[in-house]
Amino acid sequence: MYVERPSRLPGAVVWRNTPAGAGAGRVLPDGCMDLLWHGDRLLVAGPDTRAYATDGAPGGWTGVRFGPGTAPALLGVPAHELRDRRVALADLWPAAEVRRLTALVRAAAAPAGALDELALRLAADAPPPDPLLGHLVTALDAGRPVAATAGELGLGARQLHRRSLAAFGYGPKTLARVLRLQRALRLARQGVPFAETAARTGFADQAHLSRDVKELAGVPLRRLLG
Incomplete structure (x- = not known):
């Protein structure tokens, strides 16, 4: 439990x-x-x-x-x-x-x-959390594109990637993917149809959602929710 x-x-x-x-x-x-x-x-x-x-x-x-x-x-x-x-x-x-x-x-x-x-x-x-990183997480979790978010934060692509590696363990594109997966799973677990879940969380379509779930979670979406 x-x-x-x-x-x-x-x-x-x-x-x-x-x-x-x-x-x-x-x-x-x-x-x-x-x-x-x-x-x-x-x-x-x-x-x-x-x-x-x-x-x-x-x-x-x-x-x-x-x-x-x-x-x-x-x-x-x-x-x-x-x-x-x-x-x-x-x-x-x-x-x-x-x-x-x-x-x-x-x-x-x-x-x-x-x-x-x-x-x-x-x-x-410890030093206080970096507010820039907090803004990055908030923006990506809201589905904002990585490039647009970097521009809003005043960071170049290399600088954002370097800071993301230290803070999150991987680059901002991977972070955005992981956060999108979690958003999709929250909706799917609430019973939202898969096609609607995909549309509401920034996937191109249901097939795109299924591929990402299989790659990140290692099992198909229905089995994961089962």
Whole structure:
């Protein structure tokens, strides 16, 4: 069972997932990065460019999902270095610090609350989010073209791509694709017909939507929603 709630850190979400049974799962690209707790370990989930297949390991997962572009400043690691990866926090930070944080989460009444508190501490010690990147996410999530958005932000294509790699793990065109996929899935899960979903979320047609879902999620749209 999967449940989530807003984090005390603006723009983030705290979540728990306790699989009902054994078997691999599927995590879809969403432009975000997560701080994870699983098997008595702290891990970091980097930004995905395609569906990430979980290994079906027993036990529950708990995490804080940071909004697109916000995690690298908190974790001190450019997003592109973690693209399509799940890594132990001990591989990124000093071992002594990770042991201390692991002990705090282990001793907490609820790992979700401990991770939420950790996210707040990280944000307090990090520089404020880049408002330009926030505007970029808002514009692309609204379906604005990448080139037009870059012009509105006063950035050249190369500069925007470089900053996007560090913040999101990939360029703005991939980010726009991922955000469009999530918009389409939200509508489709509400029962909106696929052809209307495609039209409302910026796809050329239903076939275009189907191709993108298959490429990014790894399975056809009907199976994904099934």
